[in-house]
Amino acid sequence: MLLQAACVLLTACLPLATAGPVSRPKAGFDWSSTKALIAFGDSYTYVQGTHGHQNFSFIGDQFNLAYTSETLLTNKIVQNQTATAEGGPNWVEFLTKCGIKExxxxxxxCKKQxxxxxxxxxxxxxxxxxxHHNFTVSLVDQVNQFKQYGHPALKHTIKSQLTLIAIWIGINDINDSxxxxxDFPTFYKSITDALFDSVEDLYGLGYKNYLFMNLPPLDRTPGNQAKSSPSPNAxxxxxxxxxxxxxxxAFAGKHKDAEVxxxxxxxxxxxxxxxxxxYGIVNxxxxxxxxxxxxxxxxxxNYGCPTPLDKYFWFNSGHMTSHVHQVLAEEVEDWLRR
Structure with a gap:
């Protein structure tokens, strides 16, 4: 009953088992006019910054949450083999065309910051x-950090009405738990309650455009494909x-002026x-x-790999290759333009 309600409230809804979007952008959303993307999430979305924790973040960590406006605005995206968890640019970099060059x-x-x-x-x-580590910044704390330091630094640089908030989170949550x-349905509801409490905070700052990404098929990682009982399972x-x-x-129904x-x-x-x-993938x-x-x-x-990395779907045991991120970003962009 709840899932049926979700389909009614969103502008369109397709079964999760079929290819395509769960909800489409409204006619009023214009990706071509979007000037900035603000991202939150985990290793599927993180990019390395010159003021970030090496191999983990764009800026700061749990022991260094505070930063000045100057520190953020002079921070730079690093692009090299280790600057994402994918061996190259990830989906938000491909989507914005920002930070994809070495x-x-x-x-x-960037045209889209x-x-x-x-x-x-x-x-x-x-x-x-x-x-995962004592320096890890959870999604809740990412948003708290942004409220205290990121938003005040960016509010004179970008316009909230021309900004898209992108959130891809839950991969570690479902693996760790x-x-x-x-009772997993109840547990996942509680986790996503916490997620949307943070989204409410972002809405309170004046951001009205939101892109959420649901979980990839984690039951089909290399390790899970080798198991008779994958964990997590489908x-x-x-x-x-x-x-x-x-x-x-529910968030879209509550906030009629928001693009969800x-x-x-x-x-x-x-x-x-x-x-x-x-897609040119063989493994x-x-x-x-x-x-x-x-x-x-x-x-x-030399490392026992018959093809280059871009012929693989999986970069390592839990992350996708940069090539897959590029394919995904292209499809997200096409969808946002509809």
Missing amino acids: GLTSPQS LWDFAFAGADISTEYTPL AQYAV TQVEWYNSALAEHAA MLFDAHARLGAILDEPAK TTNFCPGYDQPDIAVNYE
Whole structure:
């Protein structure tokens, strides 16, 4: 009943098992006029910054949450092999065309500025799952940090009405809690309650445009494909995605002036796994063991890899290759332009 309500409240709704968006942008949303994207999330979304925690963030960490406006505005996106968790640009970089070139990029130099507050290894809230490291910044704290330091620094640089908030979170939550002895639908509802409490904070700052990404098919990671009983399993992923859809629908119903979009990343990535040849991918079942070697791009065969990394779906045991992120970003952009 709740999922049916979610479909009614959102502008359009497709079953999670089919390829396509869960909700489409409204006629009033104009991606071409969007000047900035502010991102929150985990390692699927994080980008390295010159003032960030190495291999984890664009700026700061749990021990260094405070920063000045000057520190943020002079921060630069780093693009190299280790600057994301994907071995190259990730989806928000491809989507904004910001920070995709090797070297350093100031977000302010991009046509669509990318301000990324995601933290690799983040869960939504420590109320439900523990931090991966003592320096990890959870989604709740990412938003709190942004409220205190990011928004005051950016409010004179970008316009909220021309800004899109992008949130992709839950991957670590579902992995970390997969073996909990809980009623999972209820548990996932509680986690997403905490998520949308933070989204309410962002709305209170004046941001009205939101893009949510649901969970990828985590039951099809290399490790899970080798198991007779994947963890998390497909049902758990579906339960979480249903909770996210219901919360997004409720948020859209509560805030009629907000643009609330939920992209079905689960279905789109599942479609790539089902028909990889369409996307130039030949390996969907495992990953190159030398993925993190500095010469992997040219000497992949030395590490037992028959093809370059961009022919793999999985970059490592839990992350997708930069090539898959590029394909996904192109589809998200096409969808945003409709």
